[in-house]
Amino acid sequence: MVEPIKMQSREEREIAIEAAGFNTFLLRSEDVYIDLLTDSGTNAMSDRQWAGMLLGDEAYAGSRNFYRLEKTIQNFYGYKHVIPTHQGRGAEHIISRALIRQGHFIPGNMYFTTTRLHQELAGGQFVDVIIDEAHDPTSEHPFKGNVSLQKLEQLINKVGAENIPYVSLAGTVNMAGGQPISMACVKAVRELCKPKGIRVYLDATRMVENSFFIQEREEDFSDKSIEEILKEFCSYTDGAWMSAKKDSLVNIGGWLAINDHDVFELARNMVVIYEGLHTYGGLAGRDLEALAIGIEESVLQEHVRSRVDQVRYLGNLLETWGIPIVRPVGGHAVYLNAKSFFPHIPQSEFPAQTLAAELYIDSGVRSMERGVASAGRDEKTGEHKYPALELTRLTIPRRVYTQAHMDVVAEAVKSVWDKRDSIRGLKIVYEPKYLRFFQARFKRISSS
Numbered sequence: 001m002v003e004p005i006k007m008q009s010r011e012e013r014e015i016a017i018e019a020a021g022f023n024t025f026l027l028r029s030e031d032v033y034i035d036l037l038t039d040s041g042t043n044a045m046s047d048r049q050w051a052g053m054l055l056g057d058e059a060y061a062g063s064r065n066f067y068r069l070e071k072t073i074q075n076f077y078g079y080k081h082v083i084p085t086h087q088g089r090g091a092e093h094i095i096s097r098a099l100i101r102q103g104h105f106i107p108g109n110m111y112f113t114t115t116r117l118h119q120e121l122a123g124g125q126f127v128d129v130i131i132d133e134a135h136d137p138t139s140e141h142p143f144k145g146n147v148s149l150q151k152l153e154q155l156i157n158k159v160g161a162e163n164i165p166y167v168s169l170a171g172t173v174n175m176a177g178g179q180p181i182s183m184a185c186v187k188a189v190r191e192l193c194k195p196k197g198i199r200v201y202l203d204a205t206r207m208v209e210n211s212f213f214i215q216e217r218e219e220d221f222s223d224k225s226i227e228e229i230l231k232e233f234c235s236y237t238d239g240a241w242m243s244a245k246k247d248s249l250v251n252i253g254g255w256l257a258i259n260d261h262d263v264f265e266l267a268r269n270m271v272v273i274y275e276g277l278h279t280y281g282g283l284a285g286r287d288l289e290a291l292a293i294g295i296e297e298s299v300l301q302e303h304v305r306s307r308v309d310q311v312r313y314l315g316n317l318l319e320t321w322g323i324p325i326v327r328p329v330g331g332h333a334v335y336l337n338a339k340s341f342f343p344h345i346p347q348s349e350f351p352a353q354t355l356a357a358e359l360y361i362d363s364g365v366r367s368m369e370r371g372v373a374s375a376g377r378d379e380k381t382g383e384h385k386y387p388a389l390e391l392t393r394l395t396i397p398r399r400v401y402t403q404a405h406m407d408v409v410a411e412a413v414k415s416v417w418d419k420r421d422s423i424r425g426l427k428i429v430y431e432p433k434y435l436r437f438f439q440a441r442f443k444r445i446s447s448s
């Protein structure tokens with residue numbers, strides 16, 4: 001599939017970003033030249049997937065596409081029971097409401113925006129138990145997505161195992177810069193939790209890409225296939241939720257998979273309230289078919305290698321110019337370290353949001369903030385939460401852009417880098433209550 005892309009003038013982009021309140025989520029896509037906002041739902045589907053779309057069985061109940069998808073998830077991820085959902089947050093909503101009660105604590109390897117919000121709305125409190133290296137953009141640790149067993153054990157001792165409904169793990173941790181978790185770590189988490197009766201659930205959204213890093217970096221896995229690694233990793237968990245819009249190469253879709261039959265029954269009952277019948281979960285039959293094919297294609301070695309290598313290509317180019325990025329380069333995106341990019345802009349003036357806006361104005365490249373705007377406010381004090389990482393994410397959609405596009409992006413970032421000293425920060429002028437980064441509006445801080 002190809003589409004024309006349009007290069008606006010700098011003046012037109014100034015008008016567009018101002019109208020969007022300096023928030024790249026509020027730009028019209030037709031005003032964007034190269035779109036690195038997200039890798040979510042922006043992947044190009046294959047000829048096989050498009051052909052599969054014509055095989056949609058649009059029966060309300062029990063479509064054959066559902067059974068094919070169920071079998072594919074069981075084969076590749078290894079879980080027993082499967083519930084489709086319209087996308088990842090639909091699954092997060094259901095598992096959070098099914099398992100979390102008021103006063104519960106949910107430890108995890110760094111928060112993710114929608115995941116944490118659903119856990120909080122269900123009455124829980126998220127507790128970050130990722131290793132310290134994850135908060136340091138310069139650390140070269142090969143598995144910065146790992147859980148600190150010490151932090152996890154301390155939490156269990158403090159609040160009691162009965163107040164922890166599950167440990168919330170994620171593959172290639174998004175907010176840490178797309179950093180993987182090792183097989184040794186998930187095994188150790190399992191060993192710690194099992195005797196205490198604590199479940200382990202996985203955000204499998206980018207677990208295929210995580211499996212590639214295990215194959216590349218972890219002893220004993222270099223001769224295992226992505227498929228084998230993925231299945232083994234999932235075998236140490238009790239279930240998973242999935243935003244299929246990433247690894248699985250579709251434009252919409254998600255699922256929840258659960259081994260425990262009682263939890264599955266609860267979740268299957270809830271899906272009919274919030275998503276749709278348990279055999280379609282808010283998706284059309286054709287979407288289920290494209291997703292099943294996407295899962296098969298997602299684990300192919302050549303695909304994953306070229307995908308991750310493209311991301312690294314961009315990261316390496318930026319590094320040759322001394323532009324600060326999160327190290328090592330992650331699986332789905334290059335993350336610019338906005339604190340080092342703009343040392344003169346305090347975090348209260350949204351350096352990462354500023355960088356995303358300036359990059360768009362300068363070149364038409366769209367990126368996304370992953371810093372203080374994404375972190376939101378403290379419920380009790382109302383103050384901004386200030387995360388250690390203040391990042392601007394250049395996210396590469398799968399099978400869409402060429403290396404030449406990456407060259408253009410790198411030069412665009414370099415152009416902002418060269419004039420960084422003259423750039424000023426932003427102030428927030430509107431924010432909604434939930435997930436403010438999607439819809440918040442900002443203004444430039446004037447020089448007077």
Ligand SMILES: Cc1ncc(COP(=O)(O)O)c(C=O)c1O
Pocket residue numbers: 040087088089090112114115170174203205242243244245253254
């Ligand atoms: C790690 C992670 N988990 C969950 C989600 C939520 O998925 P969705 O956007 O499909 O609702 C996303 C996507 O933004 C994600 O990156």
